[in-house]
Amino acid sequence: MIGLWSVPLLFALPLSLGILSLLVVPKWRPRLIFLGLPLLAAASLDVLAGLATVGPTVYRLGDWAAPLGINLVVDGLAVGMILMTTLVTSLCALYAWVYLRDHPSSTTFFWPLLWFLWAGMNGIWLAEDIFNLYVGLEVMGLAAVGMVALRATPQALAAAMRYLLAALLGSLAYLLGVALLYGAYGTLSMAGLQEAATNNATTQVALALIILGLLLKTALFPLHAWLPPAHGGALTPVSALLSALVIKASFYILMRLWLVLGPEVTPEFTAQFLGVLGAGAVFYGGWMAWRQHHLKQLVAYSTVAQIGYLFLFFPLVTNTGPEAARLAWDGTLMMLIAHALAKAALFLSAGNLILAVGSPQISHLVGISRFRPMSLFSFGLAGVSLMGLPPSGGFTGKWLLLHSAILSGQWWWLIVLFLGGLLSAAYIFKVFRMSFREGPQIDRSVTPPLTLDVTALILASVAILIGLTAHLPLHWLRMGSVFGVG
Amino acid sequence: MDWNSLILLGVLATSLVASGVIFLLAESRLVLRTVVNLTAAVLKLVLVGWIVLGVYQAIEYEFRFTIIEGVDFILRADALGIMFVGLSSLLWLFTTIYAIGYLEKAPNRSRFFGFFSLCVASTVGIALAGNLFTFLLFYELLTLSTYPLVVHRGTRESLRAGQVYLYYTLGGGALLLFGVVALHVLIGDTEFVPGGSLAGLDPSLHPMLIIIFLMMVIGLGVKAALFPLHAWLPMAMVAPAPVSALLHAVAVVKAGAFGIARVVYDVFGIEFAQSLGLLMPLAVAASITIIYGSLRALAQTDLKKRLAFSTVSQVSYIVLGISLFGPIGAVGGLMHLLHQGLMKITLFFCAGNYAETLGVHKISELDGVGERMPATSVVFTLGAFGMIGIPPMAGFISKWYLGVGALEAQMNWVLGVLILSSLLNAAYFLPILYRIWFRKRDRLWCEGKVLGRFETQASLLFPTLLTAAFALAAGILAGMPFSPLYWAELIVGREYLQ
């Protein structure tokens, strides 16, 4: 069986390391990454190799077939997300290893939380069972809340509390949807649901609850209020992880369930409505980002905006013909991955800039381009991808979405992509303008440790490079999906 | 991966790698940076020379790889592209030497030269792009890499100019993107093919094609500074002189004009564009810009601003030539791509010399400067004559071909535009020349710098003289092989209107 060991290791290993990091002395907690990162990277690559040689498979935990047991789905989409997670989390972990040295010892609890978060995310990417997804969401969500609270300042606690309330409400809505689906179809397996689901009030209400719950967790406008304080106020590596990966998990579930249930039961209106909300997010988030004075808040609002692009998936994939739908799938995933990489890079380099000038205020970045070019360079590369300018993953994603929108005759989404790009340019260049302004002639800024700059730079470079080699990841991502050909 | 495709990558890589290396160098590594800069520039020039010979012998150079299904990244050296590459690599070398002198002891040189090289890499990419996607990729990269150069001084004014520049170019880029994607939806990957690839499409799509053409030309027109999309260009004059020289003579405006040439010739096809009735509006827009730019130039008191408006006007000659339906007009337009580049960079270098040596920025401060800086002033005069179109300067040849081309295309009114524009050119250049040569100096110049043996620093003077020599040669030796005229005829003869 392909991935016999590597698939369970993807969640069992981080769980074990999470426990282990509780057992060792605080000084040793960070060092476990040198054990965990190579092993997880190896497991991820082994799963990819399995996918490339054998194709998509189903992993039957406990050797019980669904719906009795819980199955894991090892298809292109899941593997793509796993690889993305491994890359981003590894680099954020290396960043945190250096970054947290100067923080109080209570922040060493970052490490167990990180491992649990990782396990939760990998669990979600692999899940095929909708109740299992609920538990996975909770593992990830509570770990994320804990990470936000880690600073233990009043602001951090309030942000964590708000985040927790949103996450709990979202989970319950999701769970209730699962309860209805199980009541109606007697199965929790996505494959089973796809076969059995019919169009009736139960399915519709269940899907509505699931969508609402997941929208809240993904922080789609106008349900985004919890995100900026949580992502903008957390420790830098935490911000990066949350913005890059955690919100993607709930979107991922939404995407999967939409393809399972959506075409059967949803009117096109719902799809368009989700698209409109996405457009609202792009405009509102971009506008708010531009108005921020605090660097990390700007980046956090940028996440609110970028989430909006992902939701163009729904109108572009629903009843639009196979070619447009495939392009929408490709484009959304490209956007998702590019955003994960670029946003992590943006947060990390923003953290470096803040370290350098000792202040989170954008206005204090005056003249920093002269003294900290490397931190700024990563910020710029990541910004290129977020603005959707070539050559970058963000551009390739935008290209595919544009293509899909034109092909399906939904020209109104072009306006969203057009204005969204300009808005993101406005807020990214707001930072640049400040950094290019001539300020003090003497370098008073602190030099961040090299590791911090290098991790941000690697993430930003990958966000650029993935746009140039997009056909390979996109080819893998299609494997095992309805869009996979051959 | 054969030799011929690698050499294309090499041309791109010389400036790209140089840019990366320079970014990493510490501010104080002056010598190493200079060595990297010059080595890369010379190396690129050698490679380009090699390709020029190859293209002349009709050797195919192509490099491609797949980005996403149905979209390839293609570099290809054809006669049109290599002409632009040749221009930019030659001027890169001169401008680099000039900039090293100009920015001596200025701050942020590492950043400056890094982006400068990146800017050249984008220009080369634009020139070598084999399809619209690749073109777009480098077109946007050019926007990004020039922004830091425009705001280089970091003053409020330059930041403001940078912002305006961004709004214009990013907006234009987005329009171009829409056009490109829409074409992609219609016919798939849009490679540049002589004669275009759209003529066979169903007539019901023609209205759609016209909209696409408009979007693309507006998108490109921003960088080509077509009226009314030109406002960013004079504002961008706050940048250091080498940037103005490079932006105005080579990179940005030419990228726009070159893109219009690509779209008209290699995407739509000149005959198909003519049959859709797209050339006439383009010619009108270009003509309006020519006259408008000249009129605005007249009103400027700042030397660089006047040159900037002159650029607005002159670049539209290229667009005008493209939109004249007929081989002679095309030759005139394409040739002007080179001529205007050489002449305008010379003029900007001169303006930079005046500013750097004497602190002179206003035209009114130029009185008697010919006596103090004779070499620069002679060169400036030559450039100005070229711009006006006095024989045997390069500008005259362009205008001649454009005029004949207009008659051939039965657009006699264009002749009127050309004559009026030449008169206006004279009206805004001759007073400057008068001040330089015939007025007595009436003020003190601030001559703070140590200048060496010449009237100004050698690194400022010699690039100026060299570009001037090239501009002069382009006019006088127009009949020789490998002159701009020769090459433009090669392009037209080989690829268009077969």
Add this chain to the structure above:
Amino acid sequence: MSGAISGYLVFAWSGVLLFGLGLFGFIVHRHLLRRLLAFNIMGSGSFLVLVGLAQDGRGVDHVPHAMVITGIVVAVASTALALVVFRRWYRASGRTDLPEDT
């Protein structure tokens, strides 16, 4: 199926009502403890729907029982975590609600 209300369906109906009630409380109240209680009521509602709906017309089904146990554990853990954060927040700010919610 939907005609006569079987014994199990009563649970589903009360679950629906509890969920609605909890949701109302969750939105209306600002005191974080009340909101947590509301959350727990909503949770109980979901569990009742889960068990009641699945067993209606089909008899005993142990799978939702097991899921409810899992759900309860998760709810306990979430509540505990929320209390920890809440107490720390209350210590730091002296407030029982969130700042922007007044």
Add this chain to the structure above:
Amino acid sequence: MIVRVVMAGLLSLGVTVALGWAVLDRPAPVENLPDRVASAMPESGVEHPVTAVLLNFRSYDTLLEIAVLLLAVVVALALREAQPDRPEQMGLDNPLLRAVMAWLLPLILVVAGFLLWAGSYQPGGAFQAGSVLAAAGVLLRLAGGNLGWLDNAALLRAGLALGLLTFIGIGMVVMLPGVPFLTYPDAHAGTLILVIELTLTLSIGLTLLSLFRLNPPYADDPADARTQGAPKP
């Protein structure tokens, strides 16, 4: 305020109505999971279906659920404030409780053991038993009993970790013959599940107790002082 009440009322009413509609319109399920559970019971190693589902058919859910519990403790540990002057004895000043506890404690432990054991053939199991254990700890503490041994961080954490580590460990070890994660061999399924349940019971009990203990009442906080036996002067 009124606006909020009206809005909340409308929203929850709407959700309730939609849910009611969904309950009414429910189709007849095609899949019959209880039958599958019933037919797989002989291979599960236990006799009670809920336990079989929890620890065999859907044991992965349980594994993650324990992780969630542990997570709550991790956050509690991370947010614990250093309190140098923490009063060690914070029991209620209630002699009756103390007296009863002496009798009650062994009984509670027996009940916990029974619940754990019962899980294999009737309702019961690790979580129930663990909760009872934790309850015993809470009562003991309220009665002023000494739980100081729990302050031994290493021991406490080892106890917390035991359940999940054993679970994962067994899940991995059984893979050696080349079967997927958590596939118990039929012959040993019952034993393995019992071992897992036993360790889980201990860990769950400790986890719940720690959640209670890790954030003790603040000595200087009037709101918390009320829970203390001795009224403040």
